[in-house]
Amino acid sequence: GHSGARVVSTWDFGVPANQVAWPVLAAGGSALDAVEAGARWAESDLCNPTVGHCGNPDREGVLTLDASIMDGDGRCGSVAALEDILHPVSVARRVMEKTPHVMLVGEGAQQFAISQGLEHRRLLTPQAEQAWREWLKTSRYQPEINAERRGMPGNSENHDTIGMLAIGADGKLAGACTTSGMAWKMHGRVGDSPIIGAGLYVDNEVGAATASGVGEEMIRNAASFLVVELMRQGRSPMEACREAIDRVVRKRPEASKTLQVCFLALNKHGEVGAYALHQGFVYAVCDAGKQDDLRQSASVY
Ligand code: SD4
Numbered sequence: 001g002h003s004g005a006r007v008v009s010t011w012d013f014g015v016p017a018n019q020v021a022w023p024v025l026a027a028g029g030s031a032l033d034a035v036e037a038g039a040r041w042a043e044s045d046l047c048n049p050t051v052g053h054c055g056n057p058d059r060e061g062v063l064t065l066d067a068s069i070m071d072g073d074g075r076c077g078s079v080a081a082l083e084d085i086l087h088p089v090s091v092a093r094r095v096m097e098k099t100p101h102v103m104l105v106g107e108g109a110q111q112f113a114i115s116q117g118l119e120h121r122r123l124l125t126p127q128a129e130q131a132w133r134e135w136l137k138t139s140r141y142q143p144e145i146n147a148e149r150r151g152m153p154g155n156s157e158n159h160d161t162i163g164m165l166a167i168g169a170d171g172k173l174a175g176a177c178t179t180s181g182m183a184w185k186m187h188g189r190v191g192d193s194p195i196i197g198a199g200l201y202v203d204n205e206v207g208a209a210t211a212s213g214v215g216e217e218m219i220r221n222a223a224s225f226l227v228v229e230l231m232r233q234g235r236s237p238m239e240a241c242r243e244a245i246d247r248v249v250r251k252r253p254e255a256s257k258t259l260q261v262c263f264l265a266l267n268k269h270g271e272v273g274a275y276a277l278h279q280g281f282v283y284a285v286c287d288a289g290k291q292d293d294l295r296q297s298a299s300v301y
Contacts, residue, residue: 064082071202260280275297
């Protein structure tokens with residue numbers, strides 16, 4: 001049976017993403033297959049199934065994608081600054097399974113994806129290109145907290161990052177994280193999402209964590225690794241996420257007033273916790289009992 005299996009994801013689009021991942025778990029599939037399936041849904045259908053990927057580009061007008069995948073045995077793979085490949089999370093999985101490496105970037109990552117037969121096409125949408133042209137008029141890089149949720153879709157803090165964590169019926173964990181990063185970032189900028197330990201970390205002995213928000217803060221604090229290590233020391237998922245937020249704030253108290261940082265954690269018992277620096281972070285939980293549970297995280301300020 002699938003009792004004990006559960007999948008959790010960041011933001012409100014975590015609900016439909018979980019619904020793609022859940023049947024994999026319910027059929028007794030692995031947490032790894034489940035998170036890859038859910039993340040792939042987010043990569044292709046996030047805004048509009050007929051438009052394809054709709055992430056905003058960097059300040060040069062180039063859409064670059066970051067993704068990672070990890071299982072609880074420490075196997076992991078990631079890609080960064082990848083262009084025009086529809087499913088970065090699947091490239092990350094191939095890096096994990098088919099290469100001696102953990103991370104591929106840029107052109108090399110794209111060449112590898114193509115050699116693996118993964119879908120290669122121009123991804124930048126006319127809408128995203130238009131938003132970029134609008135942005136060029138001011139050219140200000142100033143991420144606003146939860147911009148999308150406050151009706152500021154052209155802003156830098158675009159929430160197209162999905163972090164997804166799952167535990168299978170066998171008690172094994174996996175996670176995936178995929179994003180186009182911060183809109184209007186510098187060309188070549190890499191966020192936390194493809195950095196193992198920053199945007200994602202998984203350990204079967206303890207649990208799993210993922211992050212969303214301004215990735216520089218996650219990298220600075222090795223934040224997803226920190227959340228998992230805090231759970232290892234006995235914190236609940238929520239306590240661990242809260243303490244990681246504290247760490248971010250203590251390191252940069254001024255900057256923390258204006259940037260959003262969000263953590264989501266799942267321990268090996270299937271307990272879920274989340275915490276955000278500012279209001280507005282929501283996450284989705286799906287298991288045999290509840291297929292579409294959207295929850296609001298507590299916040300520090
Ligand atoms: C990044 N953490 O590239 C990502 C952005 C994000 O919701 O989470 N947006 O820094």
